[in-house]
Amino acid sequence: MKKIAYYITAHGYGHGTRSCDIINAIHAAEPDVQILVKTDLPEAFMQSRLPPSIQIIRGAFDTGLVQKDSIQVDLKASLFAVEDLYSHEKDLIAQEVAFIDRENIGLVVADIPAIPLAAARRINIPTIATGNFGWDWIYADFVKYDSRWQTYVEKFRSAYRQTDLLLRQPFAEPMAAFPNQIDLPLLAKGGTNRRKQIATLTGADPTKKWTLLSFTTLNLEGRALEQIAMLDEYEFFSVDPLEWKESSIHCVNHTAVSFADTLASVDLVITKPGFGIVSECIANHKPIIYADRENFLEYPVLVEGIERYCRNAFIPAASLYAGNLAPSLAAIEVATPPAETLPQGGSDIAAQKILEQIGLS
Numbered sequence: 001m002k003k004i005a006y007y008i009t010a011h012g013y014g015h016g017t018r019s020c021d022i023i024n025a026i027h028a029a030e031p032d033v034q035i036l037v038k039t040d041l042p043e044a045f046m047q048s049r050l051p052p053s054i055q056i057i058r059g060a061f062d063t064g065l066v067q068k069d070s071i072q073v074d075l076k077a078s079l080f081a082v083e084d085l086y087s088h089e090k091d092l093i094a095q096e097v098a099f100i101d102r103e104n105i106g107l108v109v110a111d112i113p114a115i116p117l118a119a120a121r122r123i124n125i126p127t128i129a130t131g132n133f134g135w136d137w138i139y140a141d142f143v144k145y146d147s148r149w150q151t152y153v154e155k156f157r158s159a160y161r162q163t164d165l166l167l168r169q170p171f172a173e174p175m176a177a178f179p180n181q182i183d184l185p186l187l188a189k190g191g192t193n194r195r196k197q198i199a200t201l202t203g204a205d206p207t208k209k210w211t212l213l214s215f216t217t218l219n220l221e222g223r224a225l226e227q228i229a230m231l232d233e234y235e236f237f238s239v240d241p242l243e244w245k246e247s248s249i250h251c252v253n254h255t256a257v258s259f260a261d262t263l264a265s266v267d268l269v270i271t272k273p274g275f276g277i278v279s280e281c282i283a284n285h286k287p288i289i290y291a292d293r294e295n296f297l298e299y300p301v302l303v304e305g306i307e308r309y310c311r312n313a314f315i316p317a318a319s320l321y322a323g324n325l326a327p328s329l330a331a332i333e334v335a336t337p338p339a340e341t342l343p344q345g346g347s348d349i350a351a352q353k354i355l356e357q358i359g360l361s
Contacts, residue, residue: 002107003035004033004035004354005035006023007110008039008110015112015276016045017276017280018276018347020046020049024347025350030355033355037054048254061092061114062115063078070216070272071218071294073295075142078142089115100119100123106359109354113135114135117163129165130169133175136153157177163179165178165181167350167354170342171298171301173298173301184346185346186344187279187350189260189344191258191261191263193261193264194257198250198257201256204237204250209235210235211236211237211267212270213271214271215242215271220321220323225249227323263280268287269287270315272290272291272293273290275298275302278306287312288310289312289315289329290313290314291320311337
């Protein structure tokens, strides 16, 4: 039986979260299909979301954007990283051609690096991309700062144009480079409320308003943490590895309680707009306080989704870094419920399309 090679960018956990949703749906529908996952995302994160039978292989095939933390992008470092990766483009394509041939791969799926798509195309293996934006679209916005970005816009665009099918996810840009597209509904599913267990693990007061600070990294200094500690009505949480030692913010170990279940257990979320967290807030019906995010073209698309499908409020990044959360916490209390709902089931539809492509549905 032919195998599926599934490549996932390491730019952010949202790419991993949604890819795991699809991989789990494939596995549930056809448990005998072998899926080889190639990514540079942390192995512990991937293992926490996938069954043990799914093989995870280390590999980096795009660089995304280099971020100073979850809010701030380093454009110079981002350009250096993509230049460095693509200086090895020919070797990486040759490496993946050999891997695809050796492992009897019948389909390559990518979220959403270009190099694996180009490798598959070279030996006529079917390709599917999935995501809500392409790197050609993101990088095109940076050409005005440095013309060298245009080279990489074209490299991604060229590979995307030759992809057999795009499974386009919600909160998407047009993704016009892809000639064949299918729109998916929401992929994320609700978690399980484990408030009692989390209270036991962390010592948090279950009668207070629980607020999740959902960031991969966030540079909060002493004065900001003191300001947050003064908000007596609230208990604040992060999920490891993000931890502020000797602070009032409780860090939840993701091996003890999954992120989805932590999210389902809190009352509201403070975050930057990212695909994964926005999707999971919608799926779990959680209010969201969102910060501004610099140099990321996806931001207004995600904000539109937040405003359509979530009870929401805004926090300026400067206020977030200062620990001045009180005005936004007050605003979310009086925010109106969303007027629209977003249909779910996207992961099952994606799994069906992927299995159809490999001849198993």
